[in-house]
Amino acid sequence: MEFLLPALGALAFLTVISLIVKDKSETLKYILFGGILTVIVGFTGYLAWSTISVNTRSITKGPVHYHADFQIWDCGQRVDLINPTGLDNKIGTSLLHEHNDERIHVEGPVMDYQGITLGNFFKVVGGNMEEGLLSIPTNNGLLTMSSGSDCNGQMTRLQVFVYSTKDEIFKQQKISNPWDYVLSPHSGIPPGDCIIVELDKLKDKTDKICTFYEIARQKGEIHD
Numbered sequence: 001m002e003f004l005l006p007a008l009g010a011l012a013f014l015t016v017i018s019l020i021v022k023d024k025s026e027t028l029k030y031i032l033f034g035g036i037l038t039v040i041v042g043f044t045g046y047l048a049w050s051t052i053s054v055n056t057r058s059i060t061k062g063p064v065h066y067h068a069d070f071q072i073w074d075c076g077q078r079v080d081l082i083n084p085t086g087l088d089n090k091i092g093t094s095l096l097h098e099h100n101d102e103r104i105h106v107e108g109p110v111m112d113y114q115g116i117t118l119g120n121f122f123k124v125v126g127g128n129m130e131e132g133l134l135s136i137p138t139n140n141g142l143l144t145m146s147s148g149s150d151c152n153g154q155m156t157r158l159q160v161f162v163y164s165t166k167d168e169i170f171k172q173q174k175i176s177n178p179w180d181y182v183l184s185p186h187s188g189i190p191p192g193d194c195i196i197v198e199l200d201k202l203k204d205k206t207d208k209i210c211t212f213y214e215i216a217r218q219k220g221e222i223h224d
Helices: 002-021 024-057 118-124 210-217
Strands: 063-074 077-079 096-098 101-107 127-130 135-139 141-146 157-166 169-174 192-199
Touching: 002 024, 024 141, 063 210, 096 118, 118 127, 118 135
Parallel strands: 063 192
Antiparallel strands: 063 077, 063 101, 096 101, 127 135, 135 141, 157 169, 157 192
């Protein structure tokens, strides 16, 4: 949108001239009309060209709308991200965000798979994920969860588990290097991911599960 301000400035200038000059000659009328028309057509063409260019260069060849549900648990306590403010009702970016619904939204053309990783999601909402550590903004400030902290007398590990579905069969897997995990390309959940981030004792599986996965399982729509 680098040409938006110049285009608006040019339109404002031509409009002001047309309002100030009362007795306009035919030549000036043509100049003003032609100038306004040129700016509008030119900017519209630029928008169309830039949109096509971005979509063509994106790895998804156009805009997408993916979803992944998630839950964060800190020593058995459910953690909620900071509530969004403003008219857009989201935290994050236009491509990668959350609407206070424990759901990661991917909306738009994806230029690089690194742009839709779990680690990048926590980065754009104001946190950070790396080996053994997760920091996230909450309504009570920045919360840091780190491996090695005490939880009811037990040593903890930061662990990430992902439920995914294929052909109505879902599975749970423990993810190594979770910050590099690329979200699955699905809009509905399931088959879209259910991601459980948990600071707890070392374990191979989690008993936590996202609401829509549990509902689908109870209805018999998916099976493990």
